[in-house]
Amino acid sequence: MIDNGLLVQMLINALLGVSVYLPLAAGQLSLATPAFYALGGTLAALLSTRWAALGVGADGSLPLPGFALELLLGGLLAGALALLLGRLVLRLQGIYLAIATIALVEITRVAILNLPFTGGAIGIFGIPQPFPRAAGYLLPALALLALAGWVCQRLEGMPLGRAMAAIRDDELAVRCLGIDTTGVKLTAFVLSAVLAGSTGALAAHFLNTWNARQGSFDASVTMLAFVVLGGSGSWLGPVLGGLLLTALPELLRPLGDARLVLFGLVILFGPALFPQGLISPALLERLGRLGERS
Amino acid sequence: MSTVPLLELRELSCRFGGLVALDRVSFAVQAGEIFGLIGPNGAGKTTLFNLISGVTAASSGELLWRGGRVGGLGPDRLNRLGIARTFQNLRLFDRLPVLDNVLVALQRRPASTPLAGLLGSARHRHGERERRERAWQLLAELGLTGLAERAAGTLAYGDRRRLELARALGTDPALLLLDEPAAGLHPAEKEALCDLIAGLRARHQLTVMVIEHHVPLLMRLCDRLAVLDFGQRIALDTPEVVRRDPRVIDAYLGGNGSPGTGAGEQR
Numbered sequence: 001m002i003d004n005g006l007l008v009q010m011l012i013n014a015l016l017g018v019s020v021y022l023p024l025a026a027g028q029l030s031l032a033t034p035a036f037y038a039l040g041g042t043l044a045a046l047l048s049t050r051w052a053a054l055g056v057g058a059d060g061s062l063p064l065p066g067f068a069l070e071l072l073l074g075g076l077l078a079g080a081l082a083l084l085l086g087r088l089v090l091r092l093q094g095i096y097l098a099i100a101t102i103a104l105v106e107i108t109r110v111a112i113l114n115l116p117f118t119g120g121a122i123g124i125f126g127i128p129q130p131f132p133r134a135a136g137y138l139l140p141a142l143a144l145l146a147l148a149g150w151v152c153q154r155l156e157g158m159p160l161g162r163a164m165a166a167i168r169d170d171e172l173a174v175r176c177l178g179i180d181t182t183g184v185k186l187t188a189f190v191l192s193a194v195l196a197g198s199t200g201a202l203a204a205h206f207l208n209t210w211n212a213r214q215g216s217f218d219a220s221v222t223m224l225a226f227v228v229l230g231g232s233g234s235w236l237g238p239v240l241g242g243l244l245l246t247a248l249p250e251l252l253r254p255l256g257d258a259r260l261v262l263f264g265l266v267i268l269f270g271p272a273l274f275p276q277g278l279i280s281p282a283l284l285e286r287l288g289r290l291g292e293r294s
Numbered sequence: 295m296s297t298v299p300l301l302e303l304r305e306l307s308c309r310f311g312g313l314v315a316l317d318r319v320s321f322a323v324q325a326g327e328i329f330g331l332i333g334p335n336g337a338g339k340t341t342l343f344n345l346i347s348g349v350t351a352a353s354s355g356e357l358l359w360r361g362g363r364v365g366g367l368g369p370d371r372l373n374r375l376g377i378a379r380t381f382q383n384l385r386l387f388d389r390l391p392v393l394d395n396v397l398v399a400l401q402r403r404p405a406s407t408p409l410a411g412l413l414g415s416a417r418h419r420h421g422e423r424e425r426r427e428r429a430w431q432l433l434a435e436l437g438l439t440g441l442a443e444r445a446a447g448t449l450a451y452g453d454r455r456r457l458e459l460a461r462a463l464g465t466d467p468a469l470l471l472l473d474e475p476a477a478g479l480h481p482a483e484k485e486a487l488c489d490l491i492a493g494l495r496a497r498h499q500l501t502v503m504v505i506e507h508h509v510p511l512l513m514r515l516c517d518r519l520a521v522l523d524f525g526q527r528i529a530l531d532t533p534e535v536v537r538r539d540p541r542v543i544d545a546y547l548g549g550n551g552s553p554g555t556g557a558g559e560q561r
Contacts, residue, residue, distance in 0.1 A: 151412060157422065158411035159401040166387045166398040173385035176347060177399045178373035178465050187408065281389075 002247060005134040008206055010246040011141035015199040017226030017238030018148045022192035024232050025152075025161075026185050027168035029094065031220035032082075032101035035108035036193040038215025039081065040074030040200030042112055045124040045210040047073070050117060067130035067205065071140070071198045078197025079190050086186040105220055113212035123211025127204055137206045144202065145239070148195055152235035164188055229270045231277020233284065240278055298361040300325040300501050301346065301377075301469060306355035308341055308525075315341040317525040318355065323469070328495060328502045330512040330533075333522035334545065339505045340382060342522070343471050346503070347379045348372040374402070378467035380458045382474045382505075388447030392438055392457055395446050396429040399464025432460040435497075436490075452483050456490075463498060470494075472504040476511055484508060488515050513537065521545070 002010075016033055023030040047070055048062055089100045112118050119125070131137055155161030163184045166174045175181050204210045222245075230241025248266060252259030274280065299322035308316040316338045323329045331339050344350035345357065348369040357365040359375055367375075387395050403425075410418040433439050436456040441449060446457060455475060462470060475491070476484045488511055495502055506512045512519060513533040521529040521536060523545040529536050536542055 154412050154414070158408065158418075159406050159425075160408045160411060162390075162394055162398050163401060165390055165394070169387040169389055170385045172349065172369070173381070173387070174398065175369040176349070176373055176379055177401070177461065178370050179398070179401055180370050 002250065003134070004138060006247065006250055008134055008137040008141055010243045011138070011145055012199055012203050012206070013223075013226060013246045014239040014242035015141070015145055015148060015195060016223045017230060017242035018145075018152065018235055019192045019196040019199065020223045020227050021232060021235055021238040022152070022195070023185070023188045024227060025155075025168065025235075026164035026188040027171065028090065028185055028188065029098045030089075030101045030189060030192065031098050031217075031224060032089075032104050032189075033192060033196045033223050034215035034217075034219035035101075035105040036078035036082065036196035037200040037203070037219070038105075038108050038112060038212070039078050040197030041204035041210045041214055042118060042124075042200075043074050043077050043197075044070040044201035044204040045127050046117065048128045048205070049124055049126065062128040062130040062205070064130055067140075070201045070205075071144070074201030075194040075198035078200070079194040082190045082193030083186070086189045087182070090182060090185045090189060102217055102220060105215055105217055109212045109215050112215070119211065121211065123209055123213075124204075125209050127208050127210060129208065130205060134206070137202065140202060144195075144198060149235055149239070151191070160184065160187060225267060227277070229267070229274075229277060231274070231279040233276060233281045234279055236284075237277045237279040244278075299323060299358075300360060301503075302356075302358040302361075303342075303346075304356040304358065306342075306345060306357060307353050308338070308345060308350060309353045314525050316345070316352075316522075319522070319525070319527045320355075321520055321527060321530050323501060323503060325468070325501050326495075326499070327517040328491070328504065328515055330516035330519040331503060331505045331522065332507070332509065332512060332519060336524075337522040338525040339522055340473055341525075343379060343473055343503070343505065346372075347377055347471060373465055373467070376466075376468035377471065378462040378465045378469070379471035380455075380462050380473055380475060382477065384454050384458055386446040386454060386457060386461070389445060391443055392446055392449070393426075393429055393433065393442040395457055396432050396460050396464050397425055399461045400425045400428055403466065429464070432463055435463075435494075436460045451478050455479065455487075459490075459494070463494065466498075467500065469501045469503065472502060472506075474505050474507065476506055476508050484511055487511075491515060 016037060019033040020030070048066070085104065089097060089104070092100050113121060155164065163174060163179050167181055167184060171181050200214070226241035226245055227238045228241070229245060230239065231237030249259060249263055252262055255262060301323040304320050305318040306316060306320070307314070307318050319342065331342065333339055341350065345352050348367050348371065352365055356363060359377070364372060364375065387398065404421040406418050406421045430439070433442055436459055438453060438457055438460060441453060446454065449457065459475070472491070476487050479487060491502060491504070492515065494500060504512070504515065516533055518531065519529070519533055519536045520527055521542045528545060529539045529542045
């Protein structure tokens with residue numbers, strides 16, 4: 001039921017969930033992840049097709065170093081854009097920030113749709129494959145997720161991560177403790193963008209085709225759902241949310257059309273039954289105590 | 295007392311639309327003193343603290359810190375210069391453990407870059423150790439050691455007040471602004487707080503400014519008092535002189551001529 005292709009898609013969505021989570025961990029509801037995801041994917045698609053700069057073989061294969069470089073460049077480009085735009089949009093708070101970042105997603109989508117070299121509505125086809133089979137993407141996707149999880153976990157024992165958590169509770173109080181909260185929020189925003197950009201570069205190769213629809217408002221909402229269902233108290237929440245909500249429609253396939261109804265019910269009642277998400281602070285505490293005992 | 299005051303306000307005003315919250319207030323605070331600020335509700339006391347801590351910008355006038363102009367700086371910059379504050383309605387990080395509330399205040403000392411933190415460099419580990427030691431010291435000093443692991447939001451009121459003090463002290467300030475530190479405490483706690491503030495001043499070489507409605511407490515604690523009424527400074531002197539000032543008695547202490555009995559609004 002779960003084939004390798006679905007597994008990779010699940011991992012990609014887990015990564016995007018973490019990308020939404022990072023600014024949220026500093027109290028910032030940013031929905032810009034699809035814009036950075038689209039940017040990374042478009043860059044990877046262009047680099048390996050139009051510009052053939054990374055040693056693409058005649059048979060449409062892509063050497064691994066070229067693939068790795070694309071992941072890096074996709075992340076860097078998205079991160080650079082986030083650094084430029086962050087100071088501007090992060091002046092906004094709460095729902096206004098969400099709206100501004102939705103605008104960013106739309107601007108990126110329309111730009112990719114209309115630029116002369118991004119293939120318009122059809123997009124870019126025949127993106128070279130670094131791996132002959134879907135299973136090949138499992139390793140880089142897992143590695144990226146492990147890296148993202150490691151960063152999130154390290155943050156908790158660091159001044160930066162503590163400042164993020166404190167800003168989530170009370171930003172003014174954090175400023176009154178001498179901390180440049182704009183810098184902290186900007187760092188979280190840039191980290192989120194780098195992750196989304198790299199994920200986009202990976203996804204472009206995996207999907208073999210890339211177009212403007214990859215980064216849409218719909219995607220913003222879906223990615224937010226990963227965090228809401230999984231829980232925003234820890235990075236594990238969006239990972240679980242991304243994995244589950246991607247796998248669920250496939251797992252429910254035997255139910256026929258009823259699966260979409262059931263999927264809708266999960267989205268509807270999940271947050272009602274688990275207001276703090278599946279991975280809630282209380283659950284983490286219980287797990288922590290179990291860990292201490294053993 | 296040094297010749298240059300630690301903090302000086304020159305004709306400081308703050309207007310919100312048509313409302314004049316502070317009207318050309320001037321005074322200087324000397325290093326080492328405990329300086330009280332009293333006045334009826336709405337007199338502009340908290341607004342004054344907001345100006346001094348950079349939370350609100352002044353409409354006109356000058357704010358001087360150790361003789362240099364600091365008007366227009368944000369709260370983070372002013373804190374790094376040595377001004378820390380507490381809030382009337384407590385702004386703790388409720389979801390974080392008590393220890394982490396204090397650790398947030400210790401961010402900058404010693405400094406640590408995010409990259410060093412991620413990679414767990416020796417300097418970062420050393421810094422974290424130092425931060426934790428300092429945080430435990432502050433918790434011990436304020437009697438919060440046993441509560442270190444609890445979420446700040448679950449503490450009793452008096453403990454929350456002391457945690458906010460510990461957090462402000464974590465930034466190692468020269469000037470500490472206390473906005474109604476005794477509000478909501480019962481009489482025995484108020485007494486203890488009075489001793490605590492005096493002790494903190496001595497141990498941390500602090501200058502303290504304190505807003506308080508509980509007049510007897512202020513009379514005992516403060517070296518000097520300023521009285522605000524309708525945004526204007528109507529008195530500035532030692533407690534003994536202020537309590538006999540007819541304008542103060544009129545505006546605040548009640549016109550019956552028996553000040554010092556805990557008049558004024560209590561919440």
